[in-house]
Amino acid sequence: MIIPVVEEVDFVFSLDCPTFTTASIHTIMKMKLKMKEKSWILSPKKDSKTKLTESEKIEIQNYFQPLIDGFKKQYIQENPDKEFNYLIDVYSKWYQNYFYLCEKFKSEHPNRLVDEFEEKFVRLKFTAKNQFEFSYFRHTGQWFLVADGLTMEDCRDMILSNPNFQPMF
Numbered sequence: 001m002i003i004p005v006v007e008e009v010d011f012v013f014s015l016d017c018p019t020f021t022t023a024s025i026h027t028i029m030k031m032k033l034k035m036k037e038k039s040w041i042l043s044p045k046k047d048s049k050t051k052l053t054e055s056e057k058i059e060i061q062n063y064f065q066p067l068i069d070g071f072k073k074q075y076i077q078e079n080p081d082k083e084f085n086y087l088i089d090v091y092s093k094w095y096q097n098y099f100y101l102c103e104k105f106k107s108e109h110p111n112r113l114v115d116e117f118e119e120k121f122v123r124l125k126f127t128a129k130n131q132f133e134f135s136y137f138r139h140t141g142q143w144f145l146v147a148d149g150l151t152m153e154d155c156r157d158m159i160l161s162n163p164n165f166q167p168m169f
Helices: 022-036 054-075 152-161
Strands: 086-095 098-106 116-128 131-137 143-150
Touching (some): 054 098, 054 116, 054 152, 116 143, 131 152
Antiparallel strands (some): 086 098, 098 116, 131 143
């Protein structure tokens, strides 16, 4: 007996096979034809890999240090309510081309999962000389880009002018 075979797809189907019907083979062939159709898509702009030197990182960190010291004085309490999480430190740190403003909380509740934990609240992505993308950490767990092409002075002014860009207390 001669078995007709369809070879239009990447694998071979026998029409004697009980799991495939002629209709399903035609459906697969139509899908294969649609996959062959070509279309243009928008390619996102690739990030330029601007490297920071250690001296540039230190310069940026030193620029924001008075702001961090002001946050420490304003938001860290001397006698916090230990029933809830409370702020114990505000600091900055680098990860690749990202400069983060962070806050550290402590918990002394008996049902706590960890004693201390860190939250980042502002992210500055270094894109070019004195150019940053400004993002803040939303309650949804995602970083939200607020503006790009900002200078250090613009970033500092945005942090000071909006309580969403400051530590939680």
